[in-house]
Amino acid sequence: MVRISGEAVELANEGSLPAQEVPQTSITRSQAVKLYISHALSTWNARGYEFATILFTASAYPDTLVAAAIRMTIVYFAMILFSSVVGRWVQKSPNRLRTLLATIFVNRASVLAGAFFWLLILSQEDLIGSEGRFSLAKNDTLKHILFVVAMSFGIIERLSASGNLISMERDWVVTVAAPSGRPYDLTHLNAVMRRIDLVCKLISPILISVVISALDSVRIGVVYTALTSMVSIPIEAISARRVWDDNPSLRVPKEVPPEGETPPLQSGTMSWRTQLRQYLHDSKMYFSTTVWIPSMALAMLYFNVITWRATFITYLINVGYSLNTITIARTIGSLFEISSTVATPRGVEYLGKSYRSVPQDEHESEVGLVSGEDSQSVRDTRTLVGLQRFGLWGFTWQVFNTAPVVVALFAITAPRVQDGGINVFASRMVDRAADYTLPAPPVGWSIVLFSFLAISRFGVWIYDLTTQQLTQTLVPSHQRSSFAGVETSMMNIVQLFAGGAAIAYPKTDQFVYLASASFVVVVLSWLMYASWVYRQRGHLVHWEKLGQGLFVGGR
Structure with a gap:
């Protein structure tokens, strides 16, 4: 039973928009392909930059793990403090296209700015040698300052990437998905989107490593990362725009939380007390849902x-x-991860x-x-x-x-x-x-x-x-x-x-x-x-x- x-x-029942508010149109194959392209470019850049910053930090501070530990600790703290703010901003933004495009442009701008400061860090003489081209004088104080600035843009990159993923997975995909049992239903779209993510997680870091190894220059890796991010902007934005133009469900303004259910987003800098109240309010909402246990x-x-x-x-x-053994083992593991996205739609259908x-x-x-x-x-x-x-x-x-x-x-x-x-x-x-x-x-x-x-x-x-x-x-x-x-x-x-x-x-x-x-x-x-x-x-x-x-x- x-x-x-x-x-x-x-x-x-509450999780679906009323029938009279959202046109009952299913996503087409053409729209799905454009949605996949936009998501793939976002994921490719996010996975690539996440791995690249590890290499950049290791190259900038080759004799210690302290810099890497500090960077990851600060990034984790920033994500803890501001992830709920990003999620609330996505939730309260009625125009889906503007929200997604904002995350794309902010993400790419932070990558380009961060790459500029990484270039300055990695161009010091103690890192490339006094005979290196376009070298800068060694200055540890300046190096630490530039590292902090680059890390700050890295935090912005992570938050904007998180906002992009939330907007795509929790809004766009749910809105355009066909009813259960039909082509491009939610199970199918989720599986393909996760497959794209896992493929990018496997290939994007490998390609960055190949570029750096082949040219024997971490600075070239920085340039490659920046160019990849810049070139992908128009393709990603246009793909998302065309999906939005072709799907009436996406153009319907989002349902805004009932008045008084969430604290208002205030302009300007909020006090830490206000931010704490909003964080506690969002946390209370999280633990009041029926699915907080699977999520936790x-x-x-x-x-x-x-x-x-x-x-x-x-x-x-x-x-x-x-390293060869580790790479092979990791690749095999990635193949199993990718295969799970093929098995899940079939398993859900069979067991249901x-x-x-x-x-x-x-x-x-x-x-x-x-x-x-x-x-x-x-x-x-x-x-x-x-x-x-x-x-x-x-x-x-x-x-x-x-x-x-x-x-x-x-x-x-x-x-x-x-x-x-x-x-x-x-x-x-x-x-x-x-x-x-x-x-x-x-x-x-x-x-x-x-x-x-x-x-x-x-x-x-x-x-x-x-x-x-x-x-x-x-x-x-x-x-x-x-x-x-x-x-x-x-x-x-x-x-x-x-x-x-x-x-x-x-x-x-x-x-x-x-x-x-x-x-x-x-x-x-x-x-x-x-x-x-x-x-x-x-x-x-x-x-x-x-x-x-x-x-x-x-x-």
Whole structure:
């Protein structure tokens, strides 16, 4: 028996604009392609600049990790403080096109300005040598000032990129999506948009690395990043404009939050008390929705250090893996991530089919995203059920495949000692000049580590996609963007805790403690989501259909 709480149904109804306000037109293939182009260019630049600033910082401060740590800490704090403000601004801006174009132009302007200051930093003699062309005199004070300015533009870039993503995912896509079960419905659009994001996440950083390596100049990488951002502006803006022109639903002014429901946006500089009140108000709204638990469970996953971030990559290098091995493993993992965007629409459809369209009792009548028993409301309800079930399936897949990864990390780290029981990592820290040969990581455990890590990423992005659609569907339309802003803030808070844990346990042989803590957080997140699904449906698994449900197509 399928149960969906009345609160979920009510919020689902509130999450759609009234029929008389929005023309019932479905997005066409041509419009979808233009939407994808605009999103692809935004994502390509955001992913590229995110990776490029890591390289620029490492080149500017080659002998220390302090600059990188300071930059990331400040960026996280800025995202925590201002993400909800950005989400509220997107929510209260009635013209969708102006909002999206504003995020595009601000983002590109911040990249160009930041690139200019990075060029000045990287042109100092101590970084390129006194014989370098267009070199500037070494001046540490000026270098630090320029770094702060470049970092400030980097914060603007991140906030504008976040605003662009919120506007696109929580407004444009939801508005133009076709009804459930039809071509270009919300599940299909979300899957393609996430596929674009993951492909850009894989290729854009690689291309920047290739440019820098081939020309042997980080400064050329700065120029390449700036030119890429500048060239993409007209294509991205024109694509978005044409989608807006061709789709009547987008041209309808957005639903503005009811008067008094959100604090007004004030012009000029707001006091910290006002900003705090607005942040607390948005947070209260976030936790009052029916989907804050799936959203928070997703945010908690950002604590996981067993992902392809700087901490994990540094650990792999320190235990003896080559950059080529790491690159290959990361690429394989990305392929699993991309494949999740293909599997999700099919999985949601399949697991939603078991919903009984004929009510079995009084609790099952008139449930769905739209009240009534017409075929569309049944499809909507099946989609909701499929999202809940397939999200749980993906999350469970991640938990079971993360456990072997942690075991492999212990097995790889524990024997990293030389004769006499001296820890190789500790010996290197004591005497870097001494020749401590690091034994090659065991092949068997390496296969376990990288294979299960790659497979686990399949489940991670299934859960990410299904949760995104749940929040798009079950959060009222006049709160979606504000909700997304708070959600982004929560993710950055968790990332900040993860960074703090890495600072507290910085040694290579201590990484297993971080990995163990990550697994515990993943399990706790799964328990949160599983309990939410149980409350929504009244059960987790149809045990009588378990064997049948393990195989797609088996009925």
